[in-house]
Amino acid sequence: MKLHPVDMKNLRPEIFNLFQTQTPLLTAGTPGHCNPMTIGWGQLGTLWNKPVCTVYVRPERFTYQFMEENPFYSISVLPEEFKKALAFCGSKSGRDTDKIQACGLTAAFSAHGAPFFEEANLVLICRKLYVQDLDASCVCGHDAVDPFYGKMGNWHRAYTGEVVEIYAKE
Numbered sequence: 001m002k003l004h005p006v007d008m009k010n011l012r013p014e015i016f017n018l019f020q021t022q023t024p025l026l027t028a029g030t031p032g033h034c035n036p037m038t039i040g041w042g043q044l045g046t047l048w049n050k051p052v053c054t055v056y057v058r059p060e061r062f063t064y065q066f067m068e069e070n071p072f073y074s075i076s077v078l079p080e081e082f083k084k085a086l087a088f089c090g091s092k093s094g095r096d097t098d099k100i101q102a103c104g105l106t107a108a109f110s111a112h113g114a115p116f117f118e119e120a121n122l123v124l125i126c127r128k129l130y131v132q133d134l135d136a137s138c139v140c141g142h143d144a145v146d147p148f149y150g151k152m153g154n155w156h157r158a159y160t161g162e163v164v165e166i167y168a169k170e
């Protein structure tokens with residue numbers, strides 16, 4: 001079955017559980033130079049009257065540089081049989097290994113030129129709108145937040161992007 005574009009309004013509410021339960025691949029870059037990593041944190045919603053997707057990337061990730069350098073990023077939700085690939089892309093760095101080749105994934109490029117994977121059941125293509133580092137001085141719920149950060153910080157950078165294309169297999 002091939003991926004085909006779908007309208008945002010036809011998506012089911014289950015999509016809002018996508019990050020924690022399906023841990024998609026976040027990918028940014030160009031045809032010759034892109035890198036995926038597994039993510040578990042993110043939100044979908046509405047901001048500035050646009051459908052948006054926010055993801056959180058620590059600066060030490062190899063993917064971070066791709067997120068910084070490119071105007072688009074993608075979220076690829078892979079089916080159950082790619083569990084091993086998701087574990088691999090969430091534990092190995094693209095600095096040391098070509099994760100796309102190692103996992104046997106097939107990179108494709110959206111109408112906006114953003115990389116994603118043919119094996120996905122659902123793909124969101126996002127245009128960066130707003131980028132901001134999470135900030136220790138803004139934390140209210142220390143019990144929930146502090147365990148993720150040591151004394152030195154390495155706080156995630158939040159990327160909020162407008163969802164500009166969606167592909168799904170139905």
Ligand SMILES: Cc1cc2nc3c(=O)[nH]c(=O)nc-3n(C[C@H](O)[C@H](O)[C@H](O)COP(=O)(O)O)c2cc1C
Nearest residue numbers: 038039040041057058061062063090091092093094
């Ligand atoms: C289930 C899961 C969820 C993850 N979620 C995130 C996340 O939301 N943000 C993040 O910065 N790293 C997250 N990671 C860690 C990165 O995927 C991991 O460090 C990866 O090796 C980075 O690859 P890279 O160096 O090629 O970018 C997650 C890892 C796993 C296994």
